[in-house]
Amino acid sequence: MPVNLNTLPGPALRPLPPKPLRWLSALLGLVAAGILLMRFLGKLVGETTFWWFAIGIPVLVWTVLIGFRLAVYMMQQIHANAWDQRREQVILQEVRRGRRALQILAAECRTAHEADAQFTTVVEALLRNETKIFPQTSWRGEGSVRHSRLPVTEGLLPHEQVSAAFSDLLASLAEPLSRLDKDNPVAILLESSSSLSTARIQELWQNAWLESGLPQPTRFITEDGMMAIDHWLDHRIKDKAVLLVIALQIAPEHPEMTAETAVGLLLGNRLTQNTLMPLALLHRPESSAPQPEILQEKLLQAADWVPLLPDSLQHLWLTGVYRQNEAYQSAVVAQNKAPLVSIDLESGVHNFDEFLGDPGRAGPWLAIAAAAQAIGQSPVPHMIISGEQGSETVWCTVVAPIASHKENTA
Structure with missing residues (x-):
């Protein structure tokens, strides 16, 4: 609520x-x-x-x-x-x-920048807005389609690419998950934008989980998107369970101007989780209509939930807000006002649509993962503005460095 x-x-x-x-x-x-x-x-x-x-x-x-x-x-x-x-x-x-927050215990993301991983990390490339969207052959075999693709082995079918992405994410997340108790419940939020059906994606995920050998019991949650975080903070803040977010876009139905990506986030409650050291904190998201005045109000409220000091925000991530939509214009207007006024428009604004392509339903999770990893290098808060798929709702949320206090149990 x-x-x-x-x-x-x-x-x-x-x-x-x-x-x-x-x-x-x-x-x-x-x-x-x-x-x-x-x-x-x-x-x-x-x-x-x-x-x-x-x-x-x-x-x-x-x-x-x-x-x-x-x-x-x-x-x-x-x-x-x-x-x-x-x-x-x-x-x-x-x-x-309102000031409840989730610990980000682990954050993994894969984008087309992985092809250059030997020279730089994915997060560093994202922070530099390194362009990876250009005309290339799509997964359908169509030529000169502007989009970005994950590095793939030639001949892999879409379901094989999805399985490989799941296995890769679980291999990276195995270490923090293995440090949790064997009976520690893991709630799964699975988000995907793919030509494969939702049922097929879930089946591939369950196979990958079984193959990983991780012992924790798992269960899918019914909420999705940022609403899932809002719901969790209201109803499950005292749970011992951790929330594992797996989001990907692989072989999208319409590849034009899209980005293939795979994201894994492990989130925990500050009141119950004290085994793993968090990378950062994911604060309560605020939903907004696309109008400038309303979005400005929600941005201020999202910043107040942290709470943030004036001019402390240094990075803004935009995903799912398109140039032709009112939400994008409202976001541009908001960049000249508090709490975004301190963000450098050249180096601090990261719009996936401009240099990577639209990550689809994985967009906000990619931004959260990138922000969490970036905070490990430079402990400054990040604001994320994301459009909800299939609606005009816009979400604002802050990923911030670890605070010394815990939220009250209220």
Whole structure:
């Protein structure tokens, strides 16, 4: 459930206190009325009953009235105090919930830059926006298709490439996974953009997991995309289970302007996971409409969940926001405002569509993996803006260096 502090009701309306001059005037008016009434009835000033009825009864009535008014005022104040106290508790609880984060325990990514791995790492190439999108033969055998491809052995079929990618990722993730208890549950989030069916992708993954020999019990989760992270932070923050995200785009249905990639992320809860040292923290994502004002508000909120110091963001990753869409234009506008204003537009902005191609459903996970690995070299926070596949929703999330504190259990 998204955390939105703007939807919380405001403070209680405080009642106005009794006004002394108004009540003093009322007392004088009652006394004057009592005196005139007694004179009208012919009572003499010197008689005891005159003063009793002229002053005593009006004062008594006034005392009862002001006592009732003060009692109502005090009850209203008690109710307002209770409302504001409960409101402050809810705000504190929601802020704590919003500031939950997941540990990034391992991050692996494969792109077309792997062909040059002997000279530079994939993450270094991504940080330099090294172009890998150019006309080449697609997996279908079509010539002069602008896209980027993973290094593949000639003659491999798409399902064989997917199996090889799964095996490669598991080989890299085997070390951190093997350090977990054998009965430590592993939740699997499997994201793919491929000409292969979802059922076939899952089958290939399960075969690769069995072949890896890893002993932990696994189970697929039903959520996908950044919504899966938001849901996990709300409902499974105290789980002992770790979340393994496997995302890939291999042999996409329409290769033009796409990027083949494979990503593996191992995420853990800060409240329960203390075996592995995290690389970085993945903070709560914020969903936004593509309009500039709304996106700007959500960017500020995503930064506040960390929370970030002013001008601390140094890198921005863009994926799934295309030049012809409103989301891209909104992202461009946001780069001139807080919290993105400190990012160098030449070296700090990394738009996959411009130098790698569209990674599809693997896009946000590729950006998270790249940011986590980059933080190992330079501990500065990264902002990620990603478009949700099949909708206009835009997600903003921060990958930041490890904090010294843990989120509250609220």
